[in-house]
Amino acid sequence: MVELVSDTYGAIITRVSRSAARESPTAAGPLLRRLSRFGPLGADEIEQVRDLVGRRKRWRSGTTLFAEGRPAAPQFLLSGWAGAQRVLRDGRRQIFDFILPGEGFGYGPAVDSQARQTVVALTAVETVDAAAFLGAAREVPSNGLWRAIRATELEEDARRLEHMVRLGRLTAHEKVAHFVLEMQRRSGASEASSFPLPLTQETISDALGVSVVHLNRVLRQLRAADLVKLRGGVAMVGDSKALAAAAVLTPPA
Amino acid sequence: MVELVSDTYGAIITRVSRSAARESPTAAGPLLRRLSRFGPLGADEIEQVRDLVGRRKRWRSGTTLFAEGRPAAPQFLLSGWAGAQRVLRDGRRQIFDFILPGEGFGYGPAVDSQARQTVVALTAVETVDAAAFLGAAREVPSNGLWRAIRATELEEDARRLEHMVRLGRLTAHEKVAHFVLEMQRRSGASEASSFPLPLTQETISDALGVSVVHLNRVLRQLRAADLVKLRGGVAMVGDSKALAAAAVLTPPA
């Protein structure tokens, strides 16, 4: 379990194995795993990815990785978590989506279009520029990488629709239950009772459209009912059956 | 003003001029107007559109035009209004977006993917199949039509992000003000004080994530403050300055 956690929970790895970072073979792990989820990759494709990983950059938590209004600058997140969001003048914040290790961000719905969302590092993160990489993959439509990336975009799209329903039509309890289930699935640890969730309660509340205080109280109730426990960046699902019932919706991948 | 209303409010036209429907030169109006908003169209392109319009079909209000889970089946809405939505098991409904005369729907984020939203006619509507049309336009990237369609998708994307912020972080008052402004812009009658809004209060409430009753009360207050009046499918903006202030956000196109 420790292995699993440190695996997905990239931000921790980084700090633990800093000395061995440069030559770490696992640095490409999350990205490869995600890309090969939709079909096997060729040996050359895997090589491409490993090559890419060598050029990664490190950013501390809180860094703006991609600013709204800028032209698209596609990137992959190798480790750590990020959030796509918008902040209102008065400080209110809405998080549109979370970006997990191995996932991409910074591409618009169309090339050369201005993005309308800001991406912020929610933990320490590592990123690589994916522009050239994506451009090359785009040339060969049969490419496994290209297929994987398109599949990822589809998933993102589905998630956002679900997020809208959650924001507009679920109660706070349902929102939280649904959110935890979504994160469980995305973590890949589909059946594990525990998985990494390195998010602040304030961050979660800004995603779900609820006040931090209220979120905290809802969490307390879910904890008391032994449905979920969040502690130290790790989520533990107790009665996943009951949690699913409380979520009303079936969360997407 | 009557002309303007009947123009955009396609559903009304249809009924009024039923006898002259077949050869009506205005049937292609909304679609042409919207497509040429991003640059002039060639004479041949205009001809293509007119040709398309001849094959239009009529549907009564409430009809499901496109069902979630089905493979993409792109269509244009020539007249009337539709809504992209999802309904929960217990009857709760979330409307993702509205589709106005001249706009398209039924295409997924990728070709041959399953759509995850249902499109329902909110008034009587007229639609045409756009699959062949889009396929042809896609062949010629320089095509004015293709450019227009891509631009439309960008707008839709921007609208949905804004919709998320609205759902998650705005109060009911702000939601309504923001929504009215968005609709004003989309109606094309940007500076007119009055524009068609053929939506039920229940429909609007399902879009904004608010109960009908509460929406009604908010509308009453906005009416009393002379900010907006909704009556008989028409919206009248009184103090548009104050309305914008109440909306907090600047709505997208």
Added chain:
DNA sequence: CGGTTATTTGAAATACGTCAATTCAAGTGG
């Protein structure tokens, strides 16, 4: 006109937000 659907209003319950303080956890520097 009669029947149906939408809008409107009142009264009461509750979910949720705000304010303010306290506790807890995890450094950091001495």
Added chain:
DNA sequence: CCACTTGAATTGACGTATTTCAAATAACCG
């Protein structure tokens, strides 16, 4: 190892936004 600091989690008390239930108009349609 111990203050000391800082940010996050937690809790209480209170106010308000919003929902729900129920009923009364009002608008629409055949």
